[in-house]
Amino acid sequence: MSEPKPVFNTQVPVSWLFRMAWRDSRKNRSRLFLFTSSIILGIAALVAVYSFSDNLQRDIDDQAKVLTGADLIIDGRKAISEPVINMLNTLGDQRAKEQSFASMIYFIRGQGSRLVQIKALEGKYPFYGEIETTPAAAVKQLAQGRNALVDKTVMLQFNAKPGDSIQLGKLNFAIAGYLDQAPGQNGIIATFSPVVYINLKYLPETGLAQFGSRIHYSYYYKFNQASTIPALLKKIQPVLEKEGLDHETVASKKQNTARSFRDLSRFLSLAGFVALLLGCIGVGSAIHVYIHEKLAAIATLRCMGLSAWDAFFIYLIQLTFIGLAGAITGAALGTVLQFLLPYALKDFLPVDFSMQISWTAIFQGVITGVVIAVLFALPSLLSVRKVSPLNAIRLSFEQAKTKTDPAKIIVYLLIFLFILGFAYLQMSSWLQAVIFSMGLLTTILIFYGLSFLLLKLVRKALPTGIAYVWRQGFSNLYRPGNLTLMLIVAIGLSTTLIATLYFVQGILLNKVTLSSGKTQANMVLFDIQSDQAKGVNTLAKQYHLPLMNQVPVVTMRLEEINGKTAAQLVVADSLNKTKVAGQENERRESSSSIFKREIQATYQSKLTDAEEITSGKWTGRVSPEKEPVYISLDERYAERLGVNVGDSILFNVQGMMLKTVIGSLRKIDWVRMQTNFRIVFPAGVLEEAPQFHVLMTRVPDENISAEFQRAVLKKFPNVSVVDLDLVLKVLDTLLGKISSVIRFMASFSIITGWIVLISAVRSSKNQRLREIVLLRTIGAREKQILAITAIEYLFLGLMAAAAGMVIALAGSWALAVYSFETSFSPQLLPVLLLFTLVTLIVVITGMLSSRGVLRSPPLEVLRKDS
Amino acid sequence: MLFDIFKQALTQISLNITFNPISLETILNIKRVSKQYENAGSSLTVLHDINFSVPKGAVISVTGPSGSGKTTLLGLCAGLDRASSGSVELNQVVLDQLSEDQRAVVRNKYVGFIFQNFQLLPTLTALENIMVPLELRGEKNIRPRAMELLDKVGLTDRANHYPVQLSGGEQQRISLARAFSNTPAILFADEPTGNLDGETSEKVIRLLFDLNKEAGTTLVIVTHDLELASRTDRIIRLKNGVIIADEQKAYV
Known part of the structure; x- marks a missing residue:
């Protein structure tokens, strides 16, 4: 009897795993690269934004003195x-x-x-x-x-x-x-x-x-010695405060500018991140199909004695390198793209922008790309460990149902944590990060749910007597391992992005044009002094212009709320709100800024048509000696101030302290083009305060407008005239510029969605080949095969566009009603147009990507497949 | 780093495997082996109370109609799957309690495979396919040995071809070379001629027997081809998951 042999010393060298990963990728490299191409644009967007922020920060630092022009x-x-x-x-x-x-x-x-x-x-x-x-x-x-x-x-x-x-x-x-x-x-x-x-x-x-x-x-x-400024400021601060003066230094300007552009960078990088995530969902799904095709090879290797984890590592290495290649390509593209970003943003930039390659941004982008590509590939990669060697001897070996792989749950958790962490890095507030991540998750889940429902619905609704090609085309969506749901999500999300952007722009413009309708005022005269009011009115009448709205405006500041000054309230706020760190900050900032801001108030004896009392009692007139003075607040302003009916407010009316009590809250229809005020005083108290008047009127055409303006200027040179048509035009340009920036960022997501589509179609190529060969073998004509393929993509496109549109409509409606407080009535034609366009793009892309499959003769295909 | 820790852990697990040297002459010992598949509450018995043993160096075949349990039995014998009950002993190693990865080590050390559909790795060249089992063992100086095997199956000129560039017969010959590359103690062939035409089948079978004789390997062929089965020393006939006959050739 011989000694028991040392059987179990087998150790696969790590270098072999790398070699195997390399060899295994040989025949799939272009395909693998196509998978990662869906993350290229996401990385490109991120790197472009990071580089842009880096450069902007540097430029702001360098040019801060020029921004203030003084110390x-x-x-x-x-x-x-x-x-x-x-x-x-x-x-x-x-x-x-x-x-x-x-x-x-x-x-x-x-x-x-x-x-x-x-x-x-x-x-x-x-x-x-x-x-x-x-x-x-x-x-x-x-x-x-x-x-x-x-x-x-x-x-x-x-x-x-x-x-x-x-x-x-x-x-x-x-x-x-x-x-x-x-x-x-x-x-x-x-x-x-x-x-x-x-x-x-x-x-x-x-x-x-x-x-x-x-x-x-x-x-x-x-200052010759700028270092003395802080000490000086400390000394004169009380005087400045008492006088109501603000101050700004180079350092504070630098901070403020950087802060406002940090928000911009955050928005941009989050937009880029969404594109990246979309791409990652694509990568994850494509890898799923890829691994599925590798089953036989993995099983064979397992038969020959490869351990489960080694098999996993081979594909992990492969995917990491492919992810790296994608990330590097994306970073390179992003570095080029950053030259476009300032072009899109140039009107918003406070400094001369100088471009430099930011290695930090490239590094960040590459790391993010690799991590996220691997993370999203991991759920599929982990199943490599579960591939049984029995797959090598049985063609259709069904794996016994095992419990959910705990490693997979950990990976899903990691993915969520990564998204959360990334969002936190951008927003530096956990609350916002959680809201962003949960929002993203919910959107994707809603998409999945909706796509699922749509698929079910179409399946039910499809008449049983319908032609064979239609039935086959539709049931192709259910091809095992198909990425139908994922595709609907990716394309649908892109559709949502474009549609929402379009709708919101429409809502905003509609809101503005609504207020400039035929009967609405289109000219505002302000800075009318009290003694000029009558004269201006007479002049307007001479030009046959209607006096549509004429109100006095008194400028004031908040001094105390319920006997507490700004400083005291800030302390009270922070004590109350220590629980939620993020909110506390916001609250403190807003209450101090509310005190700082100048308030334009009016006094009137009657409510206007646009106003409606929601609580308390409206007081139209008080006598000056009779206290208290009951004022009325816009209900939303009261909410922001945290006050209610019965609270007392002390105003500083240009040096005069005026004690008031909130008598009522009003709801204001801000959409109406007229002067609306957050704070309305009753008649009888402010008449003698320094004030100016505002008059709104409507001029019938440009000529009369110009003539009237000339006349006003001649007689009342201090009166300012605002032509609302001009304002509308400016607003339109501004909206156009903002939306072009958003479109620029959204385009990353949209193109990513498109690449995901191509890569998904490509990844199911082998399955398609087999189907088509089978169809050909049993006698399907080329035309029929083309029709079946086209119908498959038609359904896919229709459903993705439908899902995207439904969510865009719902989202825009919610934005219109809750955020912009206006009605939402989308135009039907553009909706239909976009719907058709998306569907067409899907069909065309699908057909073009399967061209190779559709054209190749069956024999060649069979041989390749074996 | 991660790799190394991982490897160590694996080795630790591997070392716990028990040896049971009952008979040095027996390379495969199947005792009261049954296999059931549980599916949606109902259980399907594929193999029932199978008993046999294979002495070292034997050439045997397992035959039976489709669905008789041949492939399942092969999977159990080769340590690809675990029996529901009973014991499988391969080259003195009891496989019953081994984990999947431990069985993988056993397979790499002792077992060679030939598959009906060849199962060459499509992304590897012919030569690389032959090298894989040796590489898995972490052996050195592999290429000359692989070339030698390639020469034995007569495909030296195809060394750098990929499987898709080879005919079925050529693929199966590469697969033979791969199976013998790690000088296995036992070789399992699952319908080795199932995907080949008659003439090619004959060539491949002859090559298989020649290589086997030269290496002195134990060979277990699973086939429903009775002609092929008749060329082995012993035929185990399966039907409905039980052995209905175990015939030794007269001259053995």
Whole structure:
């Protein structure tokens, strides 16, 4: 009897696993790459966004001084008292000051007028960067006389040239040049409020700076030693606060700018991430089919003694490398794409954007790509371990039903954690991250549910007597291991994205145009002084214009709510809300900003048609000596303030403290184009406060509009006129620009959905081959086979488009009703058009991708297959 | 790192396998083996109380009509599956309590396979297919041995061809070379000529017997081809999951 042999020392070297992974991929590489191509765009989007953020952050850091133009800015919205002015005049090493306000300018040669932002400047501001003008020397002329720099878009609008004159209030100015870029201003702001610079010393003569005018006062400082600023600020802070002045430093500006663009980057990277996830679902499903085809090979290897985990590792290695290849390709593409992103966003950018390759972004993108590709492939990969060697000797060996693989549950958990973690990295709030992840999960689940239902429904609804090709085409959707549901989700989600984008744009535009209907006001005159109100009315009547809405406006600030100041409330807030960390932050920010913000209130004795009391009692008039003053709040504003009927609020009406009690809450129909106010006082208290009036009217056409504007400007130079048609146009452009950014990001998801479709069709190629050969063998004609294939994709496209449309309609309806508070009535034609388009694309893509299969002769196919 | 830890764990498991050296002459010992499949509450008995043993170096065949349990029996003998009851002993190793991975190690060490549909790995060349079992053992200097086997089956010129580029007969010859590459103690052939025409079948069978004689391997052929079965030393006939005959050739 011989010694028992050392049987179990077999150790497969790790290098062999790699070699096997390499060999096994040899015949499948192009196919494997197609799988990963669905993540390429997602990674590309992420890398583009990351690179963009990196570059933007760097540019903001580099150009922060240019953004502020000074080391310190102190500003406020009301006239500053003498002693404080004296103090302000001693700060810093160099000083400049500016008063800015909205006003009409009149182009004398072109006879046109337009509301602009006047900046009356004294001193050498900006200390950093410059006011960019054409000709460049024009900026020097500002200090030398009655010259003005006029925003280039306005210049173009009125076809004005340097040397022309504009009238501003009672004074004429010569246009020294085109204003190309004011410090810290980006394209979008310029479109909304074009800037005109003049010299501050001429401001009094224009007669525009009067009691009640809404002027923004700014003081700019340059410090030779910027390090002294924090100490200085600490010292003067109480004075500034008392005077209602704000301050901004280079550092705070840097922070604020970066913060607002961080939100943009977050949005963009989440959009990219959605595309990536969509691609990953595609990868996961394609790998499922791939592994299914590998069953026989895996079983054979198992017969020869390969251990279950080694088999798993072979495919894990393979998939990791393919994922890496996809991620690297995506990162490269993203690095190229980042050059497009600033192009799409240029109007929103505050700084000159400089492009650099960001290796951090590339690294992040590649890692994300590999991790996510592997994670989504793992559920299929794990089943490699469960492949029985019996598969090698039995063609259709049915695996005994085993309990759910715990490893799979762990993987699904990991996937969710990864999504959650990624969302957290973008949003830095767990609450938001959870909401995002759950929202995403719910959407996908809803999609799966809906697709499932649709499939069932069609199956039931399909008449039994229908032609064979139709039945066959439809039942092809049920091909074992088919990716029908996944495809419906991927294509459907893309459809939802496009459709929702389209609907929301429609809702927004509709909302705006709704308010500019035939009978609605289309011109607003504001800054009408109390003594001018009658005169303006008479003038309007002379032009046969209706006086549609005429209200007084009083500017004020919140001082105390229920006897508590802003600071006290912030503390109280944080004590109340410590439980939910994310919300607490938001709340604190909002309550402090509510106190900071200027409030425009009105007083009236009657409610307007757009207002409706929802709780409490409306008080129309009080006598000044009789307390309390019952005011009425917009119910949503009250909600944000956290107040209710009976609470008391102390207002600071430009220096006068006014005690009030909330008497009622109103619901306001904001859609109506009229002046609506969050806070309405009863008549009898504010009549003597500094105020201006607003008049709304409707001008029948452009000519009368221009004539009337000219007349108003001549008689009442301080009155500003807003042409709502112009505002609508600007809004339209803005919406167009925003939606082009969103479309840019959404296109990643859409194209990904399309690639997923191609890759899914390709991955079921072998199955299709077998079917078609079988059909041919039993005598199906080419035409019939083509029809069956087309019908299969027709059903797929129809269902995906239907699912996508249903969800887009539901989502847009919810957005319209709950978010924009308007009705939702989508137009039928574009819906149908999109529906048809999606279906067509699916059919065409499906047919083109199966072309090879459809064309190849059966014998060749059979041989390849064996 | 992960790989190494994992390997160690596997080796640990493997070392717990028990040896039961009853008879050195017996390479395969089947005792009271039954196999049932549970499906949706009902159980189907595929094999019932099977008993036989195979001495080292024997060439036997298992025959029977379709559905008689031949392939199931092969799966149990080769350690591809576990019996519902009874005991399977392969080259002195009791397979009954071994895990799937432990049985894989046993297969790699002692067992060779020839399949009806060849089961060559489609992504590997002919030569690489032959090398796989040796590579799995972590052996060195494999290529010359694989080339030698390739030469024995007469397909040296096809070394770098992929399975799809080979005819059925050629594929089965590669599969023979692969089966013998790890010098198995026992070789299982499942309908080795099932997918081949008569002439090619004859060539493959002759090659199989020649290689077997040269290597002195125990050969178990599962087939319903009685002509092929008649060329083996012993025929075990199965019907409805039981052995209905176990015939030794007269001259044995």
